Amino acid sequence: xxxxxxxxxxxxxxxxxxxxxxxxxxxxxxxxxxxxxxxxxxxxxxxxxxxxxxxxxxxxxxxxxxxxxxxxxxxxxxxxxxxxxxxxxxxxxxxxxxxxxxxxxxxxxxxxxxxxxxxxxxxxxxxxxxxxxxxxxxxxxxxxxxxxxxxxxxxxxxxxxxxxxxxxxxxxxxxxxxxxxxxxxxxxxxxxxxxxxxxxxxxxxxxxxxxxxxxxxxxxxxxxxxxxxxxxxxxxxxxxxxxxxxxxxxxxxxxxxxxxxxxxxxxxxxxxxxxxxxxxxxxxxxxxxxxxxxxxxxxxxxxxxxxxxxxxxxxxxxxxxxxxxxxxxxxxxxxxxxxxxxxxxxxxxxxxxxxxxxxxxxxxxxxxxxxxxxxxxxxxxxxxxxxxxxxxxxxxxxxxxxxxxxxxxxxxxxxxxxxxxxxxxxxxxxxxxxxxxxxxxxxxxx
Amino acid sequence: xxxxxxxxxxxxxxxxxxxxxxxxxxxxxxxxxxxxxxxxxxxxxxxxxxxxxxxxxxxxxxxxxxxxxxxxxxxxxxxxxxxxxxxxxxxxxxxxxxxxxxxxxxxxxxxxxxxxxxxxxxxxxxxxxxxxxxxxxxxxxxxxxxxxxxxxxxxxxxxxxxxxxxxxxxxxxxxxxxxxxxxxxxxxxxxxxxxxxxxxxxxxxxxxxxxxxxxxxxxxxxxxxxxxxxxxxxxxxxxxxxxxxxxxxxxxxxxxxxxxxxxxxxxxxxxxxxxxxxxxxxxxxxxxxxxxxxxxxxxxxxxxxxxxxxxxxxxxxxxxxxxxxxxxxxxxxxxxxxxxxxxxxxxxxxxxxxxxxxxxxxxxxxxxxxxxxxxxxxxxxxxxxxxxxxxxxxxxxxxxxxxxxxxxxxxxxxxxxxxxxxx
Numbered sequence: 061x062x063x064x065x066x067x068x069x070x071x072x073x074x075x076x077x078x079x080x081x082x083x084x085x086x087x088x089x090x091x092x093x094x095x096x097x098x099x100x101x102x103x104x105x106x107x108x109x110x111x112x113x114x115x116x117x118x119x120x121x122x123x124x125x126x127x128x129x130x131x132x133x134x135x136x137x138x139x140x141x142x143x144x145x146x147x148x149x150x151x152x153x154x155x156x157x158x159x160x161x162x163x164x165x166x167x168x169x170x171x172x173x174x175x176x177x178x179x180x181x182x183x184x185x186x187x188x189x190x191x192x193x194x195x196x197x198x199x200x201x202x203x204x205x206x207x208x209x210x211x212x213x214x215x216x217x218x219x220x221x222x223x224x225x226x227x228x229x230x231x232x233x234x235x236x237x238x239x240x241x242x243x244x245x246x247x248x249x250x251x252x253x254x255x256x257x258x259x260x261x262x263x264x265x266x267x268x269x270x271x272x273x274x275x276x277x278x279x280x281x282x283x284x285x286x287x288x289x290x291x292x293x294x295x296x297x298x299x300x301x302x303x304x305x306x307x308x309x310x311x312x313x314x315x316x317x318x319x320x321x322x323x324x325x326x327x328x329x330x331x332x333x334x335x336x337x338x339x340x341x342x343x344x345x346x347x348x349x350x351x352x353x354x355x356x357x358x359x360x361x362x363x364x365x366x367x368x369x370x371x372x373x374x375x376x377x378x379x380x381x382x383x384x385x386x387x388x389x390x391x392x393x394x395x396x397x398x399x400x401x402x403x404x405x406x407x408x409x410x411x412x413x414x415x416x417x418x419x420x421x422x423x424x425x426x427x428x429x430x431x432x433x434x435x436x437x438x439x440x441x442x443x444x445x446x447x448x449x450x451x452x453x454x455x456x457x458x459x460x461x462x463x464x465x466x467x468x469x470x471x472x473x474x475x476x477x478x479x480x481x482x483x484x485x486x487x488x489x490x491x492x493x494x495x496x497x498x499x500x501x502x503x504x505x506x
Numbered sequence: 507x508x509x510x511x512x513x514x515x516x517x518x519x520x521x522x523x524x525x526x527x528x529x530x531x532x533x534x535x536x537x538x539x540x541x542x543x544x545x546x547x548x549x550x551x552x553x554x555x556x557x558x559x560x561x562x563x564x565x566x567x568x569x570x571x572x573x574x575x576x577x578x579x580x581x582x583x584x585x586x587x588x589x590x591x592x593x594x595x596x597x598x599x600x601x602x603x604x605x606x607x608x609x610x611x612x613x614x615x616x617x618x619x620x621x622x623x624x625x626x627x628x629x630x631x632x633x634x635x636x637x638x639x640x641x642x643x644x645x646x647x648x649x650x651x652x653x654x655x656x657x658x659x660x661x662x663x664x665x666x667x668x669x670x671x672x673x674x675x676x677x678x679x680x681x682x683x684x685x686x687x688x689x690x691x692x693x694x695x696x697x698x699x700x701x702x703x704x705x706x707x708x709x710x711x712x713x714x715x716x717x718x719x720x721x722x723x724x725x726x727x728x729x730x731x732x733x734x735x736x737x738x739x740x741x742x743x744x745x746x747x748x749x750x751x752x753x754x755x756x757x758x759x760x761x762x763x764x765x766x767x768x769x770x771x772x773x774x775x776x777x778x779x780x781x782x783x784x785x786x787x788x789x790x791x792x793x794x795x796x797x798x799x800x801x802x803x804x805x806x807x808x809x810x811x812x813x814x815x816x817x818x819x820x821x822x823x824x825x826x827x828x829x830x831x832x833x834x835x836x837x838x839x840x841x842x843x844x845x846x847x848x849x850x851x852x853x854x855x856x857x858x859x860x861x862x863x864x865x866x867x868x869x870x871x872x873x874x875x876x877x878x879x880x881x882x883x884x885x886x887x888x889x890x891x892x893x894x895x896x897x898x899x900x901x902x903x904x905x906x907x908x909x910x911x912x913x914x915x916x917x918x919x920x921x922x923x924x925x926x927x928x929x
Contacts, residue, residue: 095557095558095559098770099765099770100557100558100559100770100771101539101545101547101552101555101557101652101653101765101771102537102538102539102545102557102561102648102649102650102651102652102653103559103649103650103684104648104649104684104685104686104687105686106683106684106685106686107686134761136761136764138764138783138786139782140767140769140782143765143770144764144765145761145764145765145767146761146764188778311810311811313757313760313761313806313809313810313814314809314814315757315758315761315809315818316657316822317656318656318657318687318758319656319685319686319687320686321686321687321690
């Protein structure tokens with residue numbers, strides 16, 4: 061069995077690909093349209109550069125080559141959901157060519173990835189059809205794999221991993237509207253392939269492919285022939301049905317879109333900052349900090365931010381200490397930390413540094429990390445008024461501290477230790493230290 | 507002057523507004539959009555189409571102080587060479603190529619804007635004895651021009667004299683964000699160059715009518731008298747340009763015409779109960795003219811399967827060769843000079859007797875510069891039996907300046923006649 065996928069991912073640009081209509085977020089049907097995306101005679105497309113930039117980022121993720129110049133083509137498309145009746149897409153110069161994506165150790169070759177415009181949405185209504193052109197002209201990237209996928213389950217696994225990486229690299233929000241669709245090509249040994257068009261959702265891809273595999277095997281076993289065709293997936297009935305005979309490449313014309321001209325990708329590329337994919341990040345952490353590969357993957361899978369935190373800490377406190385706390389206390393409270401990890405990174409580093417220097421022990425370190433992460437020492441949650449009486453009581457119970465403090469400030473540590481134990485991490489150590497010293501200073505003066 | 511009377515006699519306008527004709531007026535050919543006017547590009551399928559936006563040229567001309575008096579007739583989507591859209595101002599028995607040239611010839615101080623994908627500026631300008639400037643591809647924004655061919659055919663100006671041509675060319679030129687092709691142009695500078703050297707392609711007057719050859723040869727002599735150096739040069743690939751142009755024009759046209767299906771624009775009164783394929787087929791069968799159907803079928807065939815390589819992509823290659831021919835010569839000379847048309851404006855009956863290929867090949871002088879995106883200007887160069895003939899200067903990309911100065915120089919020594927019947 062050979063499976064190849066054509067994956068359509070909508071690119072998160074603010075405006076459409078060839079006009080200035082907003083991309084997404086329309087309140088009702090046909091709100092985000094203009095003479096351009098309605099194909100009014102006489103309008104000209106104007107390219108959204110952001111789409112090219114996102115295309116380059118995905119090309120890098122897929123280890124693809126990127127041409128120095130690209131142009132667009134018009135593909136014949138006689139369906140009512142694209143007003144011009146041709147789709148602006150790429151043929152000779154896809155933004156990405158000849159790549160490979162590693163699913164674990166298995167290479168899945170990428171034939172190409174090209175940019176194109178999304179058509180509108182047609183919905184059946186009574187005995188007619190309604191067309192909504194809000195989506196028409198939104199930027200898409202179509203990633204075409206070689207038939208390197210062996211099973212429907214592997215297809216799903218591949219898509220899951222790939223989409224995770226893509227989401228990260230181009231900051232694609234997981235908001236549903238910018239859906240991911242795939243055309244699934246599947247063929248049994250030595251027979252024609254069938255294409256199941258426009259399957260949305262990972263689960264459905266696996267189901268559609270499984271259904272096709274069973275259907276084709278049955279036909280072949282009965283001595284039949286598989287006809288090359290396009291099929292539709294009916295998500296409700298979980299079956300595929302024949303749609304139309306598959307067009308061959310030669311029927312699409314692919315005429316150069318001279319209204320856009322040639323685009324200098326090399327120039328654009330020099331300004332694109334490439335974001336490391338989660339997979340590459342894990343591999344790099346494994347190599348750079350000599351940690352176990354599966355642990356690195358586990359950290360990255362929890363969150364790329366967590367991996368960044370590990371890396372940041374490792375540079376200051378060493379990979380071993382960093383790993384210990386990142387996989388320990390920090391991991392267990394990760395859900396709470398995730399939102400404001402960047403803001404708290406300094407505090408976390410201070411605490412771990414003190415543990416490493418022997419200023420505090422492991423238990424104290426855990427307590428303090430927990431306090432910091434759970435936000436109990438947030439300014440709003442802080443109640444210095446309650447802290448002060450506690451300190452005063454502790455000093456009263458240990459009168460020798462005050463006399464010792466006059467000789468050496470180190471004596472304060474005894475009170476600090478008591479308070480920290482009593483408050484169980486509700487206050488940050490720095491606050492306790494500050495408050496204790498302040499009270500001791502006041503008392504010393506009396 | 508009464509526009510209604512003029513229009514009745516010459517069939518210039520598809521739609522016009524009453525105007526006293528005073529001050530600077532302009533007209534747009536019917537494939538250019540102007541708010542308030544219908545835009546049909548001469549096609550039945552677009553009848554009743556009143557666009558919701560304005561074209562850049564229309565806005566710029568109005569901003570420059572000219573008033574729009576009407577939309578001039580054209581043959582359907584400008585496809586084809588010998589248009590019978592309007593009558594010739596010098597002889598109403600004869601064709602004039604387009605309503606635009608007819609308007610420029612008949613109305614004082616009038617500029618007519620037209621598109622040149624199939625030579626639609628030089629050809630009618632020659633037939634009507636007026637000056638027609640085809641600018642460099644990308645010089646004038648095409649936003650709001652109903653597409654026929656996409657990779658060629660800029661909007662240009664037809665005018666009775668160079669004075670108003672010079673006034674309005676800068677007005678319509680310049681970058682426009684709505685047409686990315688226009689954004690790569692260098693600034694238009696006028697009045698900087700002077701015509702000194704001219705190359706004439708060898709054998710260019712073979713197979714042209716006797717009167718045109720004589721007028722052309724006389725004009726060359728006259729230019730020599732104006733101390734312009736004339737040299738005859740080989741252009742080995744020029745002969746392939748017509749076949750390649752035909753292929754590209756049909757291919758690009760077939761995609762541009764795909765949008766017309768009885769939905770969204772123009773005619774929409776079909777039987778809605780039909781399936782989509784049958785619905786649009788019935789529309790296109792009923793409302794497209796023969797010439798358009800031919801070009802759609804040819805264009806589709808030319809990109810089908812292996813034909814894409816054999817015909818379409820090869821034509822793109824030929825365009826490069828023809829352009830290289832021109833560039834090589836234009837690196838040595840200011841302009842290339844050819845006749846504009848191989849004969850004077852024919853009578854409608856004569857056209858009916860001509861074959862399809864002969865009709866098309868009569869554009870063999872006007873089309874090659876358009877094909878390569880080069881600017882050209884057609885000026886009257888002689889009269890035969892009262893009918894005007896034209897010659898055409900071609901210059902390198904973006905150098906409209908030398909063309910206008912050549913036309914100005916010519917205008918000063920050659921007596922350009924106006925049609926006798928002025929209403």
